[in-house]
Amino acid sequence: xxxxxxxxxxxxxxxxxxxxxxxxxxxxxxxxxxxxxxxxxxxxxxxxxxxxxxxxxxxxxxxxxxxxxxxxxxxxxxxxxxxxxxxxxxxxxxxxxxxxxxxxxxxxxxxxxxxxxxxxxxxxxxxxxxxxxxxxxxxxxxxxxxxxxxxxxxxxxxxxxxxxxxxxxxxxxxxxxxxxxxxxxxxxxxxxxxxxxxxxxxxxxxxxxxxxxxxxxxxxxxxxxxxxxxxxxxxxxxxxxxxxxxxxxxxxxxxxxxxxxxxxxxxxxxxxxxxxxxxxxxxxxxxxxxxxxxxxxxxxxxxxxxxxxxxxxxxxxxxxxxxxxxxxxxxxxxxxxxxxxxxxxxxxxxxxxxxxxxxxxxxxxxxxxxxxxxxxxxxxxxxxxxxxxxxxxxxxxxxxxxxxxxxxxxxxxxxxxxxxxxxxxxxxxxxxxxxxxxxxxxxxxxxxxxxxxxxxxxxxxxxxxxxxxxxxxxxxxxxxxxxxxxxxxxxxxxxxxxxxxxxxxxxxxxxxxxxxxxxxxxxxxxxxxxxxxxxxxxxxxxxxxxxxxxxxxxxxxxxxxxxxxxxxxxxxxxx
Numbered sequence: 332x333x334x335x336x337x338x339x340x341x342x343x344x345x346x347x348x349x350x351x352x353x354x355x356x357x358x359x360x361x362x363x364x365x366x367x368x369x370x371x372x373x374x375x376x377x378x379x380x381x382x383x384x385x386x387x388x389x390x391x392x393x394x395x396x397x398x399x400x401x402x403x404x405x406x407x408x409x410x411x412x413x414x415x416x417x418x419x420x421x422x423x424x425x426x427x428x429x430x431x432x433x434x435x436x437x438x439x440x441x442x443x444x445x446x447x448x449x450x451x452x453x454x455x456x457x458x459x460x461x462x463x464x465x466x467x468x469x470x471x472x473x474x475x476x477x478x479x480x481x482x483x484x485x486x487x488x489x490x491x492x493x494x495x496x497x498x499x500x501x502x503x504x505x506x507x508x509x510x511x512x513x514x515x516x517x518x519x520x521x522x523x524x525x526x527x528x529x530x531x532x533x534x535x536x537x538x539x540x541x542x543x544x545x546x547x548x549x550x551x552x553x554x555x556x557x558x559x560x561x562x563x564x565x566x567x568x569x570x571x572x573x574x575x576x577x578x579x580x581x582x583x584x585x586x587x588x589x590x591x592x593x594x595x596x597x598x599x600x601x602x603x604x605x606x607x608x609x610x611x612x613x614x615x616x617x618x619x620x621x622x623x624x625x626x627x628x629x630x631x632x633x634x635x636x637x638x639x640x641x642x643x644x645x646x647x648x649x650x651x652x653x654x655x656x657x658x659x660x661x662x663x664x665x666x667x668x669x670x671x672x673x674x675x676x677x678x679x680x681x682x683x684x685x686x687x688x689x690x691x692x693x694x695x696x697x698x699x700x701x702x703x704x705x706x707x708x709x710x711x712x713x714x715x716x717x718x719x720x721x722x723x724x725x726x727x728x729x730x731x732x733x734x735x736x737x738x739x740x741x742x743x744x745x746x747x748x749x750x751x752x753x754x755x756x757x758x759x760x761x762x763x764x765x766x767x768x769x770x771x772x773x774x775x776x777x778x779x780x781x782x783x784x785x786x787x788x789x790x791x792x793x794x795x796x797x798x799x800x801x802x803x804x805x806x807x808x809x810x811x812x813x814x815x816x817x818x819x820x821x822x823x824x825x826x827x828x829x830x831x832x833x834x835x836x837x838x839x840x841x842x843x844x845x846x847x848x849x850x851x852x853x854x855x856x857x858x859x860x861x862x863x864x865x866x867x868x869x870x871x872x873x874x875x876x877x878x879x880x881x882x883x884x885x886x887x888x889x890x891x892x893x894x895x896x897x898x899x900x901x902x903x904x905x906x
Contacts, residue, residue: 334387334448335360337435344394344437347401352394356470359388364395365408365445372416375447376423376459378472383428383452384483385467391435393444407440420447423460428452454665456483492640494542494683497551500563502532502541505554509588510534513553513691516590521692538687548640549683557587568645569635571596573604575652580604584645589635593628593693596648600627604650610736612743619739621731622655623707626716630727632693633700634659636685637725644724658726669718673701673754673779702754704729709757712738712764735764741820755788756799759811764821768803768810815848823859838876843886843900851890851897 335343335357343355352362361378365371371392382388393408416432431448456475458464464480465472475483510531517524526537535541540550551564560567569592573581581599585592599605600622607620634646639661649656665678677700679685688694695703704716704727712735717728738760742752752760758777762769769777775785789811793800800811813821838861845860846852852860857873877898881887887898 333359334450335389337446340389340391340435340446344401344405347394347399347404349399351399352396352404356396358467358469359386361388361390361470362394362396363390363392365393365406368411368416371408371411371445372419372423375416376420377463377465379420379428379430379447379449380424380457380459380463381465381467381472382449383424383457384455384465384475385451387449387451388467389449390447391444392447393437393440402439405437405439405444407437407443408445409441411445416445416447425458425460426452426454428457454489456480456489491679491682493547493549493552493681494539495548496542496545497548497563500546500551500555500559502535502546504559505535505540505546505550506556506559506588507531509554509556509590512588512590512594513538516691516693519692524690524692526690538690539683540687542683547683549681549687552589552635552684553687555588560586560588564640566640566643566645569596569631569648570645571599571648571650573599573650581650590691592635593631596631597624597628599650600624608734610739612740612747617739617743619711619734621652622650622729623711626704626707626729627655629694629700629703630655630657630729632688633657633704633727634725636688636694637661637664637680639680642723653730653732655729655731656726657729658724660724662720662722663725669720671779672718673705705754706757709754709761710739710742710752712736712761715758715761735821737821737823738764741817744820756792756797759789759792760799760817760821763813768812770810771807774811819849839880839886842876842880846887846898846900851899853897857898 340360343360346355356362359382363371363374363378375390375392378388378390382390393406395404395406398404413432413434417430420430420432421427428449430450431446433446433448435444435446436442437444456464456466464475466475466479467473513534514527517527526534529537532541535550535554538550538553540547540554548564551560552567555563567586569585571581571583571585572579581604583595585595587595600620601624605621605624607618609616609618611617631646631648634657638646638659642660644660646660647656647658649658661680663672663678664680665675667675667678685694694700708714708716708729714730714732716730719726719728742757745752755778759769759774762773762777769789771782771786771789774780774789775782778785778788780788786807789800790802791797793802793811798814799817801814803810803812812818841860842852842857845856854870854873854877857877858869861873877887877889879885881889881898881901886901888901890897890899
């Protein structure tokens with residue numbers, strides 16, 4: 332049930348002649364008599380954290396909750412200041428809560444009720460400044476039990492679950508094979524690390540697997556074997572499914588140490604289940620896999636690092652021919668959403684585990700992981716990865732499907748020239764693969780930036796030094812198009828001329844503009860430019876047009892013959 336709106340509150344008030352306000356209260360609605368602004372604000376703060384720790388709700392002040400009869404029960408509220416109440420509730424809650432405080436007109440009493448609307452808190456648990464933590468249970472605000480409180484703190488990232496001691500686990504319980512595996516990881520990803528020069532005990536301390544002489548939960552996840560993890564941390568599991576719509580080829584559940592699991596998942600993406608295609612970049616061959624192994628690794632690392640380990644559900648990897656979906660328990664933290672994830676500062680749920688991965692060289696500094704997922708994928712002209720959440724889990728979808736060979740070749744060529752392409756440029760180029768232009772409103776949504784910042788990015792890409800975009804128009808309504816050189820490489824010769832906004836019925840002008848841009852035009856290029864296709868009738872029509880335009884009074888001159896026929900601009904006659 333959603334939080335009651337004003338009309339629903341008025342309907343409940345109409346029932347006071349036959350029922351008391353107490354009878355009308357629900358999990359989302361609370362009535363309170365009015366005592367005074369100072370005393371009742373303390374009540375509002377307590378109920379605000381109570382509702383925020385559950386599903387949200389409304390507190391209505393000015394109604395006696397145990398008196399039957401509308402005229403007697405409603406006495407109204409007086410002497411308050413709405414802004415002071417909003418600020419007071421915000422300042423008196425931890426984390427701070429933003430609530431709505433409004434008046435509701437009624438004919439009884441003072442003529443108005445005070446209504447406080449509390450949304451469901453995105454980062455529970457919430458408490459008062461005095462340390463009171465309550466949660467709405469049915470019609471009551473009940474103290475949060477220690478287990479629920481601890482779980483809420485871990486789920487919200489207030490407490491680092493991975494940094495706490497692993498109860499019942501001794502240093503001698505950690506697996507020597509997994510410690511050796513960590514050394515192999517270091518040799519592969521961080522060969523200059525000093526951790527390769529120390530003994531096992533010092534290595535474990537260095538990566539945070541041991542803290543103050545005790546094994547941390549991060550250490551358990553990294554260096555525990557299957558039997559230990561199954562016994563001590565049964566919620567830890569990664570489930571890998573390789574399937575089509577009709578058949579499941581692999582259905583594997585892993586409860587090993589995380590480095591072991593990571594190795595196994597990488598192996599699954601280095602065989603036939605992850606096919607590659609080759610494209611030529613000059614004298615070299617570029618291999619484009621269905622799913623980039625580095626991207627898969629980063630997706631799994633993100634899933635196990637940011638998951639909620641108080642949730643009994645597993646990390647699930649669904650691997651199909653055209654989509655890889657990685658789902659982890661626990662929603663986003665700290666205001667992160669799918670709409671701002673590219674720009675928002677990272678909010679770690681398991682800081683100790685994230686730091687261990689960084690020390691082992693598996694991840695770079697905080698905030699880089701998302702770019703390590705997006706940049707390789709976009710560089711091949713594949714569809715942009717997609718984050719989704721239902722509040723209790725996060726899913727990352729990575730797409731294979733079709734890719735743009737031209738995009739892959741262009742980006743590879745640029746990088747070969749020492750030109751680095753950032754995520755903003757790749758997102759814009761990916762958009763322009765399918766659209767004639769981009770404006771600042773569209774770019775703001777695509778880049779997850781404010782409109783002025785998005786315009787700044789587009790203007791930077793339109794600088795001569797960058798050479799990717801052309802700006803058309805001087806107002807805020809300007810549009811941005813690919814430059815001639817980039818359009819030719821990315822979409823073909825016809826693309827640049829076509830985006831100049833010429834009416835497609837004015838064929839002669841389009842062809843003249845194309846030849847001015849590219850020097851000549853062949854019949855097949857003319858058909859592509861005019862959007863006529865490759866049918867027999869299209870070939871006849873284009874042949875007729877080219878013959879007319881290359882006649883005595885035409886603007887073209889024919890050169891060559893047969894399949895080598897091309898048309899160039901006719902030189903003006905001498906006076």
